[in-house]
Amino acid sequence: MATTFRVTALAAVIGACLGGSAWVATADAAAASDAFTTSATQSYLIEFTEPGAMYYKGGDGTLRATAAKGDGTHFDAKSSDVRAYVARLATLQAEHIDTIRQSLGRNPTITHSFDLTQSGIAAQLTA
Numbered sequence: 001m002a003t004t005f006r007v008t009a010l011a012a013v014i015g016a017c018l019g020g021s022a023w024v025a026t027a028d029a030a031a032a033s034d035a036f037t038t039s040a041t042q043s044y045l046i047e048f049t050e051p052g053a054m055y056y057k058g059g060d061g062t063l064r065a066t067a068a069k070g071d072g073t074h075f076d077a078k079s080s081d082v083r084a085y086v087a088r089l090a091t092l093q094a095e096h097i098d099t100i101r102q103s104l105g106r107n108p109t110i111t112h113s114f115d116l117t118q119s120g121i122a123a124q125l126t127a
Helices: 004-036 078-106
Strands: 041-051 109-114 118-125
Touching: 041 109, 078 109, 078 118
Parallel strands: none
Antiparallel strands: 041 118, 109 118
C-alpha cells in the first residue's frame, strides 16, 4: 500500500513538472515570438563630430573653451561657458537629426542626447 502511494505521488509530481514545463515552453515561445517581431527596432548610438563639453577647446571664435586646462582647474558642468556650449550643441544636434530624418525619409525615435563626454544621440532604428 505504501509503495502504491509513493508511485502515485511520484507520478503526480512528474505530471505536474511536465505540465508546468509545457506551460513554460509555451510562454517562452510566445515571448520569443514577441521579441522577434519587436527586435526589428534597436537602439543605436550615433556620435557626432563635435566634441562633448568636457573636451571642447574653443577655436571657433564665439565660445570659450570648456575643457579642463590641465593647470589644476577642473571641468565645471555648471559654468556659463559650458551652458553656452551645450546650448550650441543642442542646436547642432537638432540640425543633425533633421538631416538623418531627411536621409531616412522617416522620423526615428530619439531616446537620449549626449553633450558632456561626447556629442551624440541614441535612436531607435531598424537594421
